Amino acid sequence: MLIAQVTDTHIRANGKPAYGQVDTAGHLSACVRHLNSLPRRPDAVLFTGDLTDYGQPDEYALFRRLIRPLEMPWFVIPGNHDDRVNFREAFPEVGDWRAHPDFIQYCVDDFPVRLVGLDTYDGPKEGMLCEDRLAWLDACLSEQPDRATLIFMHHPPFLTGIRHMDAQNCRNGKGFATVLRRHPQVRRLICGHVHRTIQVHWNGITASIAPSPAHSVALDLSPESPPAFVMEPACCQLHYLSEEGLVVSHLSFIGEFDGPYPFFSSDGRLIE
């Protein structure tokens, strides 16, 4: 199984660039073309929040239009730049509203790895996993204790060293870790929010943050790092379920690059 993770697309409507600089719609279109043209097509795409920049209906409409060409199923959860009411209206097919009316949380049982999406939205900046959301997670994970599971969410529950982003991470990480300790079938935790590639071993689980296909948060680990972004190469992540049952994560750069060049000539000799 191959899962693509795309995060923090920050779509703005009416041709407006995000922060006066970033053509986020153009970057998402390029990402969609990239995913459709990969040699091995992903089985699903997970969008881990901040789909839009301001959570406006016209931004969600544009987001949907831009991902329409995707040739595989996709799943979305909100980030702090989203708006839960407008999100819900834009994606009425996502989530089980009757079972869980207040939050956009759900599990996907169609694949070899069980996918569980969590809603960490708690206003325009930091995130939260409150006791309600964690109780739902605990019940959901208790249903299938023996199935390899991957959790996807927006705000990371751990610090990254980028202080202005750490100030907005997911609160109640302790409560979240307590739930996860009861469910060792959770193999991976994948997040967005920080617009950088980051990995950590957190409370016994491998957790990661994916980069954005648009702008990156500047890598500044000094204590007084100002909020700033840089236009590093656009990326998404590919999470591959190996034959050993491990979730192996790759970075996938979006764009035109030289190559591929063969290592070996047609007669099988290494090209010197």
Ligand SMILES: [Fe+2]
């Ligand atoms: Fe973001």
